[in-house]
Amino acid sequence: MPENTAPGRAKRMFLLIMLVMGTLLHGYSVAHIYIPAVVRVLSVMRVVTR
Amino acid sequence: MILICLFITGGIFLSYYYLLSRLDAEDLLHRMLTSSVLTSAQIIMTELLFGLFHGLYLSALITVNLSIAIIIVVLGHHIAGRGASALLMDDGLRVKAAAAASLDGHNLLLGVLAVLVYGWILVASYFLPPRGIDDLAYHLPAIFEYVQSHAIRLLPVDMLGLFAFPENAELLFMWPLLFTYGQRWVDGMNVPFVLLSVLTVYALLRHFAVREKDALFAALLYALCPVVLMQAGVNYIDIIVSLFFLLSLYYSLLFHERRRSRDLYLAGLSIGLMCGMKYTAILLAVPLQALIVPALLKSKWRHGLGYLSAVVLTGGWWYLRNAWMLGDMLYPMHMISSMPRAIRGTQGGSMAQNVLYNIPYWFTRYPLADAGVGGYDGGFGLVFWGMGFSSWLYVTVRSLVALGRTSLSMFVTLSYLPLGFFVLLLLPPQWVDVDGRLAMFVVVIGLVSLCEILRIVKDEGYIAVIKGLCIVLSFITVSLMSISTRPSYRMNAAITDAINHAGASEYKYLGDSIEPHNALRPAWELLDLLTRDDRGGLDCYIASDSALLWSAPVYGSRLQNRVLNMHQERRRPIDAYVCTFHDKNKLEQPLTSPGPDPDPRVPVAMTIRDVIAKDGYVSVIRSDHTCLLLSKKVFERPEKQRVLEIYYRANWPDAIDAAERLDVRLEANIPVIAAGDIGYGVRSVDMRKGRPNRVLLSFEHKEEDVASEKKVQECYTFGRPLSGYRSWKVSQVVYKGKELEVFLNRRS
Numbered sequence: 001m002p003e004n005t006a007p008g009r010a011k012r013m014f015l016l017i018m019l020v021m022g023t024l025l026h027g028y029s030v031a032h033i034y035i036p037a038v039v040r041v042l043s044v045m046r047v048v049t050r
Numbered sequence: 051m052i053l054i055c056l057f058i059t060g061g062i063f064l065s066y067y068y069l070l071s072r073l074d075a076e077d078l079l080h081r082m083l084t085s086s087v088l089t090s091a092q093i094i095m096t097e098l099l100f101g102l103f104h105g106l107y108l109s110a111l112i113t114v115n116l117s118i119a120i121i122i123v124v125l126g127h128h129i130a131g132r133g134a135s136a137l138l139m140d141d142g143l144r145v146k147a148a149a150a151a152s153l154d155g156h157n158l159l160l161g162v163l164a165v166l167v168y169g170w171i172l173v174a175s176y177f178l179p180p181r182g183i184d185d186l187a188y189h190l191p192a193i194f195e196y197v198q199s200h201a202i203r204l205l206p207v208d209m210l211g212l213f214a215f216p217e218n219a220e221l222l223f224m225w226p227l228l229f230t231y232g233q234r235w236v237d238g239m240n241v242p243f244v245l246l247s248v249l250t251v252y253a254l255l256r257h258f259a260v261r262e263k264d265a266l267f268a269a270l271l272y273a274l275c276p277v278v279l280m281q282a283g284v285n286y287i288d289i290i291v292s293l294f295f296l297l298s299l300y301y302s303l304l305f306h307e308r309r310r311s312r313d314l315y316l317a318g319l320s321i322g323l324m325c326g327m328k329y330t331a332i333l334l335a336v337p338l339q340a341l342i343v344p345a346l347l348k349s350k351w352r353h354g355l356g357y358l359s360a361v362v363l364t365g366g367w368w369y370l371r372n373a374w375m376l377g378d379m380l381y382p383m384h385m386i387s388s389m390p391r392a393i394r395g396t397q398g399g400s401m402a403q404n405v406l407y408n409i410p411y412w413f414t415r416y417p418l419a420d421a422g423v424g425g426y427d428g429g430f431g432l433v434f435w436g437m438g439f440s441s442w443l444y445v446t447v448r449s450l451v452a453l454g455r456t457s458l459s460m461f462v463t464l465s466y467l468p469l470g471f472f473v474l475l476l477l478p479p480q481w482v483d484v485d486g487r488l489a490m491f492v493v494v495i496g497l498v499s500l501c502e503i504l505r506i507v508k509d510e511g512y513i514a515v516i517k518g519l520c521i522v523l524s525f526i527t528v529s530l531m532s533i534s535t536r537p538s539y540r541m542n543a544a545i546t547d548a549i550n551h552a553g554a555s556e557y558k559y560l561g562d563s564i565e566p567h568n569a570l571r572p573a574w575e576l577l578d579l580l581t582r583d584d585r586g587g588l589d590c591y592i593a594s595d596s597a598l599l600w601s602a603p604v605y606g607s608r609l610q611n612r613v614l615n616m617h618q619e620r621r622r623p624i625d626a627y628v629c630t631f632h633d634k635n636k637l638e639q640p641l642t643s644p645g646p647d648p649d650p651r652v653p654v655a656m657t658i659r660d661v662i663a664k665d666g667y668v669s670v671i672r673s674d675h676t677c678l679l680l681s682k683k684v685f686e687r688p689e690k691q692r693v694l695e696i697y698y699r700a701n702w703p704d705a706i707d708a709a710e711r712l713d714v715r716l717e718a719n720i721p722v723i724a725a726g727d728i729g730y731g732v733r734s735v736d737m738r739k740g741r742p743n744r745v746l747l748s749f750e751h752k753e754e755d756v757a758s759e760k761k762v763q764e765c766y767t768f769g770r771p772l773s774g775y776r777s778w779k780v781s782q783v784v785y786k787g788k789e790l791e792v793f794l795n796r797r798s
Contacts, residue, residue, distance in 0.1 A: 007506060007507065007508060007509075011506075012507055012509055012512050015444070015503055015506065015507055015512075016507075016512055016515065016516065018440050018444065019436065019437045019440060019441070019503070019516060019519070020519070021440075022435065022436045022437060022439065022440035023432065023435075023436025023437060023519065023523065024436075025417075025436075026417060026418070026420070026432060026435035026436045027432060027436060029417075029418040029419065030418075030419065030420050030423060030432070033420075033423055033424055033530075034432075034526055034527075034529070034530065036533055037424075037526075037529040037530045037531075037532055037533045038526055038529045040529070040532045040533055041529040041532050044532065
């Protein structure tokens with residue numbers, strides 16, 4: 001890989017935003033698959049910890 | 051027996067580990083990976099050799115493998131090097147140093163999650179039956195057959211063309227099966243290979259000089275991506291194929307950079323083993339040659355010969371066999387022809403046509419939909435699509451911009467992401483939801499890129515945010531296990547039964563699995579219950595619509611039954627017929643897939659209707675999609691009657707109660723034709739009173755068919771009279787809150 005020089009704050013922010021935006025975009029399109037799973041786990045945990 | 055298997059496998063592994071440790075001071079992880087590759091190769095090759103000569107016996111395999119291990123230890127002992135105690139001390143210190151460098155809060159959190167999840171998967175493999183679609187169809191039947199017959203042979207491809215696929219990965223699954231001789235634990239056999247995958251991803255990242263803690267973090271993320279989580283609990287082979295691809299890449303990178311012949315042979319071994327697992331692996335091996343060939347050209351020709359020999363010896367058998375026996379190395383795929391045989395009659399065309407059709411929809415099917423997510427067929431996950439893929443885009447563009455300063459190693463590694471998707475694009479469009487798993491390794495390429503981003507960022511605060519997000523996404527991913535049916539990881543029913551000593555068959559728990567398995571479950575469950583304590587088992591024949599040809603459950607949980615469809619040359623009496631069908635109203639279609647009935651008296655064009663109408667067989671369970679028939683001889687055995695009675699009582703207590711109330715009002719010598727549960731009730735009462743069987747089970751509204759098949763002159767029916775007969779209502783009983791009328795029917 002090219003040598004890494006210390007990146008500036010703007011570059012770091014750009015990379016972070018790129019990753020977060022990627023996650024949000026993909027997460028939004030598959031939310032209907034994950035939300036029922038998360039809800040089920042939370043409801044089981046609620047029963048177990050009651 | 052599972053402990054003996056672990057002991058023997060550990061012995062083989064340690065022998066190689068010892069030898070490698072004496073040879074040089076290569077780092078600990080490298081020695082572990084190399085020992086694992088050599089152990090896998092030894093196990094596969096000895097099984098194959100003994101199997102091909104019909105000598106696949108556990109005692110012989112243990113003797114030979116332990117002998118090889120002892121020879122290797124003796125060889126190692128004669129090489130000047132560190133003593134065993136110094137070696138242990140040294141490695142202990144290395145592990146301690148690596149742990150200190152790798153373990154931080156993020157890795158501990160992710161590590162604990164991974165341990166809990168894989169612990170759950172292992173417990174599920176103890177309690178639940180095999181439940182992957184392909185596992186029940188061909189991954190498992192092949193090895194069950196090999197273990198039973200002590201021989202490795204081509205199973206009938208006219209029954210299922212997929213039996214001709216290469217089977218190196220299945221042979222790895224077979225190794226513990228030779229010890230346990232049962233289906234318990236079989237679904238957990240991918241777990242050790244996930245652990246090995248974690249080590250391999252870690253080694254690969256360390257090769258690219260990624261920090262220890264980042265490398266471990268990424269390796270754990272791979273173990274927690276959806277497709278790996280879902281496949282870890284079944285016997286799909288994509289985890290193992292992906293692992294051997296990563297090992298091939300790792301050794302190719304090492305050879306490219308160090309030019310050491312040992313790395314070349316290990317690359318050849320890994321590539322050969324991988325190509326002997328799946329046809330698509332050949333495509334994956336091609337770009338690796340960009341790393342290997344330039345270095346190979348500068349080394350001695352005998353090394354090239356050795357490399358090729360390693361590939362052919364470890365992966366070539368299956369191709370040679372198919373070319374020799376079927377006239378086509380890649381049967382039944384026909385990769386070169388314009389219309390692969392496997393996709394004839396389905397939407398799809400030549401590979402070029404498939405690529406052209408698939409490309410416009412690529413974005414909506416993969417980055418947006420993550421095809422197959424939530425099951426064992428696909429799903430690269432939130433971390434890959436959210437972080438890995440965007441990192442790959444950034445790193446690739448950056449590498450192309452600084453072309454002269456990027457190594458060939460990194461380019462080849464990055465190229466495997468588009469190559470993985472290219473493999474998927476080659477396949478017919480309607481397979482999109484089930485073929486993502488073939489490119490599982492792209493997740494690793496995404497993680498390599500993510501680690502590059504972490505290196506570029508160089509700020510612990512930013513890195514903590516990114517890792518924190520990955521951890522949250524991993525927790526969300528793991529929650530998919532709670533709702534998945536491909537496979538189901540829910541164990542509440544199994545654990546409740548275990549606590550209550552219910553003595554249920556594992557197949558009962560297919561109720562939580564996909565609908566077709568649930569629909570066929572009754573026949574598999576009852577057959578297993580009837581035979582699992584019977585060492586001799588039964589000779590079974592499957593009469594099935596071709597799409598429902600799942601033979602693994604018919605072998606039984608302790609591999610006690612034989613599946614005669616696999617032995618078409620034999621002509622022997624059939625103890626049980628297992629019928630599985632899509633539509634009970636369409637049982638007249640000739641069964642072509644499983645070949646003719648081994649019973650010579652049966653016409654060649656047999657139908658499921660012919661099977662069900664057979665004289666000398668008693669239908670013991672019948673549902674909308676399945677039917678189990680036992681020969682009268684087997685049915686009348688007291689121990690089978692006992693099992694049936696217990697099974698009927700456990701499942702239809704209300705029907706038995708109604709039948710008991712009816713019993714005094716019905717003549718004991720008049721046959722009963724019953725559609726529905728009441729038939730099990732009457733039979734159960736008869737069994738308890740020691741009467742011969744008089745109950746003929748029928749499908750709903752198909753009582754006339756049974757009466758005609760069995761030439762019944764007089765019989766009782768429930769709910770409605772038989773048409774074409776003179777009928778009288780003779781009694782009635784309250785069943786499930788309704789009046790159930792009983793009719794006596796006489797042929798007019």
